[in-house]
Amino acid sequence: xKFFIDTADVxxxxxxxxxxxCDGVTTxxxxxxxxxxxxxxxxxxxxxxxxxxxxxxxxxxxxxGMIKEAEEFSKWAPNIVVKVxxxxxxxxxxxxxxxxxIQTNVTxxxxxxxxxxAAKAGATYVSPFVGRLDxxxxxxxxxxxxxxxxxxxxxxxxxxxxxxIRHPLHVVDxxxxxAHIATMPADVFEKxxxxxxxxxxxxxxxxxYAKTKK
Numbered sequence: 001x002k003f004f005i006d007t008a009d010v011x012x013x014x015x016x017x018x019x020x021x022c023d024g025v026t027t028x029x030x031x032x033x034x035x036x037x038x039x040x041x042x043x044x045x046x047x048x049x050x051x052x053x054x055x056x057x058x059x060x061x062x063x064x065g066m067i068k069e070a071e072e073f074s075k076w077a078p079n080i081v082v083k084v085x086x087x088x089x090x091x092x093x094x095x096x097x098x099x100x101x102i103q104t105n106v107t108x109x110x111x112x113x114x115x116x117x118a119a120k121a122g123a124t125y126v127s128p129f130v131g132r133l134d135x136x137x138x139x140x141x142x143x144x145x146x147x148x149x150x151x152x153x154x155x156x157x158x159x160x161x162x163x164x165i166r167h168p169l170h171v172v173d174x175x176x177x178x179a180h181i182a183t184m185p186a187d188v189f190e191k192x193x194x195x196x197x198x199x200x201x202x203x204x205x206x207x208x209y210a211k212t213k214k
Contacts, residue, residue, distance in 0.1 A: 001175045004183035008035040008042050012186035017049055024052035026183045040076060047077035055105045057083035063092035074102050081124060083107045086114045091121040098122030112146040119151060119158040131164035141173045148177055168192045
């Protein structure tokens with residue numbers, strides 16, 4: 001399973017890369033805003049650190065506008081993936097961009113039917129937003145399972161990026177289902193390392209070691 005970091009915080013990305021745990025990065029306009037930098041400069045900075053896919057999102061509503069943005073984004077680095085919204089216009093753009101070998105990530109996917117349409121349009125990735133579904137009392141992980149079952153049945157090459165991850169259990173469930181990628185905020189990534197029994201065990205071993213030195 002690949003781990004993407006869902007952030008535009010360059011320092012957080014550097015830490016994940018140093019651990020060998022960052023296979024790619026996803027961003028959106030909100031994350032770019034939080035970085036305090038303009039989109040082009042922060043994406044180029046990330047591209048110097050990360051060799052894997054970097055998802056970049058535009059704001060156009062129609063296919064021609066999305067295509068124009070995508071063609072511009074793809075000039076910034078060779079590993080750029082263009083995020084496209086799950087709309088009719090978005091899938092028109094995906095179809096065109098696929099023919100031009102520009103990678104796409106269809107985002108804001110909330111149903112298996114949407115994921116199926118995106119795969120048929122030629123999307124490189126689809127991003128079901130599990131946390132947002134959980135927030136409204138729907139089962140986000142059930143959606144991931146449904147998408148994976150469909151993609152496997154028809155041998156789609158589109159990969160599933162489990163997005164809107166709220167906690168480590170989302171990552172574990174995604175891995176158990178065979179999802180290709182989990183993209184997570186830096187704080188969720190940090191939580192995956194931790195367990196109170198690990199901390200307790202380390203403290204105990206240190207205490208016991210200290211007693212042997214008396």
